[in-house]
Amino acid sequence: MVESLRSVVRVVNGVVTHEGEGFQVRRPFPTPALADFDPFLLLDEMGPMSLAPGEAKGAPDHPHRGFETVTYMLAGRMDHRDSQGNQGSIGPGDVQWMTAGAGVVHSEMPAKELLEKGGWMHGFQLWVNLPKKDKMMRPRYQEIPTERIPKVQVDRSVVRVIAGEAFDVRAVIETRTPLLYFHVTMAPAARLQLPVPYDHNVFAYVTGGRGRFGAERRVVTEGTAVLFGPHGADVFVEAGSSLDFLLIGGVPLREPVVRYGPFVMNTKDEIAQAFADFQSGKMGTIPAERA
Numbered sequence: 001m002v003e004s005l006r007s008v009v010r011v012v013n014g015v016v017t018h019e020g021e022g023f024q025v026r027r028p029f030p031t032p033a034l035a036d037f038d039p040f041l042l043l044d045e046m047g048p049m050s051l052a053p054g055e056a057k058g059a060p061d062h063p064h065r066g067f068e069t070v071t072y073m074l075a076g077r078m079d080h081r082d083s084q085g086n087q088g089s090i091g092p093g094d095v096q097w098m099t100a101g102a103g104v105v106h107s108e109m110p111a112k113e114l115l116e117k118g119g120w121m122h123g124f125q126l127w128v129n130l131p132k133k134d135k136m137m138r139p140r141y142q143e144i145p146t147e148r149i150p151k152v153q154v155d156r157s158v159v160r161v162i163a164g165e166a167f168d169v170r171a172v173i174e175t176r177t178p179l180l181y182f183h184v185t186m187a188p189a190a191r192l193q194l195p196v197p198y199d200h201n202v203f204a205y206v207t208g209g210r211g212r213f214g215a216e217r218r219v220v221t222e223g224t225a226v227l228f229g230p231h232g233a234d235v236f237v238e239a240g241s242s243l244d245f246l247l248i249g250g251v252p253l254r255e256p257v258v259r260y261g262p263f264v265m266n267t268k269d270e271i272a273q274a275f276a277d278f279q280s281g282k283m284g285t286i287p288a289e290r291a
């Protein structure tokens with residue numbers, strides 16, 4: 001049988017930068033080296049870090065339009081509030097999938113306990129672009145607690161299926177375009193061949209340990225993204241002494257991307273409109289906190 005494995009086309013090191021009130025993130029893209037990876041616009045890894053009391057920071061009220069923000073926590077807890085009246089708290093293993101669409105103002109802040117007592121913080125935020133036809137859709141909010149995220153064990157690897165489908169296990173989150181988002185944890189020296197849809201752009205981001213990826217068995221260590229080429233049915237992975245990674249993929253939109261800060265549209269005029277709409281209050285404000 002002819003092997004049909006995805007090839008590694010690029011390895012991208014995460015760049016350390018700061019977001020929101022000044023919390024540190026590791027970011028494989030966007031950076032000067034890589035603007036985006038259609039349909040994905042950004043990936044940030046927060047931590048892992050140990051925070052002293054009073055040290056936790058967040059991102060107070062700010063808008064988004066034209067895409068989705070996906071937050072996945074492994075340690076620590078973030079509180080969310082938005083102009084649609086959604087209020088949530090995302091802890092270890094939980095996922096928040098926010099479709100900003102036409103516009104949302106939200107705040108992403110450390111939970112009171114994390115701020116007061118300090119503790120471990122580790123999480124990810126992914127920005128998923130919306131197709132032109134959905135950029136002005138009504139905002140949507142999905143919050144999935146850890147116990148509702150399906151898990152599948154394959155030999156000595158565990159795959160958490162946040163979006164898409166792996167080994168006949170289907171995610172509960174609904175996406176606008178076909179996407180996959182897996183969190184894979186592998187035992188030392190374990191091997192895995194993960195089927196991925198032929199029409200998806202796919203990348204891995206190593207969050208812990210090291211492993212060999214792709215047809216070339218390229219060695220990749222934590223804090224690094226591996227971009228795969230378009231051909232091949234499976235992603236091959238072999239763990240080193242331990243390996244933990246995200247596998248993320250989606251059908252490319254192949255549409256113009258014009259981004260400015262929290263807005264991602266198709267034209268400069270649409271970006272100007274987004275600013276005008278935000279400034280005139282059309283994206284709303286966050287309602288006063290419920291008791």
Ligand code: MN
Binds near residue numbers: 064069108
């Ligand atoms: Mn945000």
